Amino acid sequence: MPNKGEVKVMAQKETNNLRSALNKHCIKNCNKEDRASTTEEGICIITSSIIDGDLVRCVGKWSYKKIHWLTRYCSIFANGMKNKWKLNYIEICCGPGRCIIREDGREIDGTSLAIINHEVFNYFNKAIFIDNNSNSVNALNRRIDYLGKHYIAKAVIGDYNDIVGVKEILSDVPKQCLNLVFIDPTDCSIPFSLIEAMSSALGNADFIINMAIGTDLTRNIRHAILDANFIKVKMKYIDFLGNDDYFSNKEVINAAKQDDNSIMRNLFIEEYKRRLGAIGYVYTGIEKVEHYYDLLFASKHSLGLNFWKKSQHVEPSGQARMDF
Ligand SMILES: C[S@@+](CC[C@H](N)C(=O)[O-])C[C@H]1O[C@@H](n2cnc3c(N)ncnc32)[C@H](O)[C@@H]1O
Structure with missing residues (x-):
């Protein structure tokens, strides 16, 4: 394992301090087939973090944008609400806290550590990080301890399909607070019943969901x-949307017959927003992360959406956006 003397902090301009450092031991550019032998459940088994020797998750370079949008929203939200509410942060699918970008071997903080290391983190009352990978949870807890943040934050093993288990974990979250929930899975397999259960368990919660x-x-x-052979995948999407209306929609069926991905995708997102609206989340917004995923914001209050729109004003590069 390299020693800390090898750390080379990159000169690249960052809007966040993600403690960027070049890891010379990354073999770089692993494709999907390579990753079958260079990673285990997304965690690199070739190298570890050069800043703390702990686990790193192998990611594509677009991850930086996801972290940017999340932390920008979190910062505006925390600054805007800290004097009105006690705030909690909950992240499902938190990973080990540190990522390595496969294109260039640069290490950065993942979403969970980027939030913990952000200057607004001290405005939070409590933060709970959930992942079903025990190695990731243990690594994140070691990092939380090392940063001296264990009095606010803890990582816990949990499966987002186990609604009762997640509710049990959330029983630890103080009541009468305003909660920001970030959910960051790799596919559309978050059951809608999880969103419903979290919303009712937490009371006041805004969501950012990676779709x-x-x-x-x-x-x-x-x-x-x-x-019909894809019934398992179809059931996953029905579970995600919370019902099967999407699959009986004639527009959806026509778009599928015409192989129009854009219409199928848009109708899927619209259906998800409709489902969220039915449980009170009528204020929604989307930020696309290249062509990979969409970050969907959902709140019961217009102020939440105002914060989200404000957070979209500055590009990950730090440039003001022209289209806003
Ligand atoms: C995209 S990664 C998250 C990365 C992290 N948020 C970051 O930016 O560094 C997805 C995570 O979901 C976790 N995961 C996969 N299935 C899960 C499940 N059923 N319940 C909870 N976590 C799960 C994986 O272990 C992985 O850490």
Whole structure:
């Protein structure tokens, strides 16, 4: 394992301090087939972090944008609400806290550590990080301890399919608070019943949900609509949306027959927003992360959406956006 003396902090301009460092031991550019032998459940088994020797998750370079949008929203939300509410942060699918970008071997903080290391983190009362990978949870807890943040934050093993288990974990979250929930899976397999259960368990909660529209959905949705052999995938999407209305929608079936991915995707997102609206989440917004996934914001209050729109004003590069 390299020693800390080898750390080379990159000069690249960052809007966040993600503690970027070049890891010379990354073999770089692993494709999907390579990753079958260079990673285990997404965690690199070739190298570990050069800043703390712990686990790193292998990611594509677009991950930086996801972290940017999440932390920008979190910062505006925390600054805007800290004097009105006690705030909690909950992340499902938190990973080990540190990522390595396969294109260039640069290490950065993942979403969970980017939030913990952000200057607004001290405005939070409590933060709970959930993942079903025990190695990731243990690594994140070691990092939380090392940063001296264990009095606010803890990582816990949990499966988002186990609604009762997640509710049990959330029973630890103080009541009468305003909660920001970030859910970051790799596919569209978050049961809608999880969102309903979290919303009712937490009371006041705004959500940012990573929807794997450009990857999972684009690859599979047409088969799920038209091919009876894809019943398992179809059931996953029904579980995600919380009912099967999407699959009986004539527009959806026509789009599938015409192989129009864009219409199938848009109708899927619209159906998800409709389902969220039915449980009170009528204020929604979307930020696309290249062609990979969509970050969907959902709140019961217009102020939440105002914060989200404000967070979209500055590009990951730090440039003001021209289209806003
Ligand atoms: C895209 S990664 C998250 C990365 C992390 N948020 C970051 O930016 O560094 C997805 C995570 O979901 C976790 N995961 C997969 N299935 C899960 C499940 N059923 N319940 C909870 N976590 C799960 C994986 O272990 C992985 O850490």
